[in-house]
Amino acid sequence: MSSTDKTPSDSPSTVLAGSFTCAWCGLTVSAVAGDGTRRNHCPSCLHSQHVLDHVEGGPSQCQSRMAPIAVAVLRTGDWMVIHRCIRCNELTSNPICTDDNQLILMRMAVRPLAQPPFPLEAFGDL
């Protein structure tokens, strides 16, 4: 089985070398972003594919779609996207690219504030 370093070539979503088709929105994306970094998620809908097993290491047999569930900020100020596999619930974190959809990123960041589990009025006094 010939495989690249990122996605196995027998995957149905990998047609062209150096590019992949998004498992969610169907956009064909080049695997290298404009600034030379490798990308593993669709810049339009931020969905990814479960190709690496992070618990055991090595390639994963799951090959399912990974949905973005959160953004995280590192100490350096860089943003990461947290992905969750819709089939096996594995979580991964990946750095964002400059051409990622800023609207979806910001929507995930402000989503907790839309439905707070406790009233936020008390924090206005702090």
Added chain:
Amino acid sequence: MPKRASTSSGRTHRTRRPQRHKDVLHRQGGHRRHDFKCVSCKLDVSLDAPGTAHRNHCPNCLASLHVDRRIPGDRAAACRGRMEALSMSVRPDGEWMIIHQCQSCDEISANRIAGDDNALALVRLVMKPLRDTSIAHRMLLQLGPEPHVRDIATRGTGTSAAGLGPALVQLRPTDA
């Protein structure tokens, strides 16, 4: 001095009564077998939490311990590293989930918040991405076409995230 010390210790040894029988067991299997001590702030935490049956993090500092592997509760991980709260996620039904990351092996896990979790720590975690307004500013400029949004974006330069509040309200979830 040494002589006196030896005599006093000998006397206590002679008059020491046997230790009382202990009914409560503090060790494994005792009445505190469901409790844990936070690795970060050393708070003693009971596993009986309001709102959740699967508490795995400290309600004070939200830190956790890397003991589970794939399935929550399997206790199969050999890492035992400290897991810090990384970010907050929301389930489709509105439940908040804390995303933890192991400080020694970078493994990521998610857990629901409990009813007695520190609200200030939770809100600080949520506000972490919004503290830096440059991405919010860039996004509002990208949205572009509506003139009032662009107006808010240009007005919002150099202000805090509170200045972006009206603009963020206008963002509606799209198809994805």
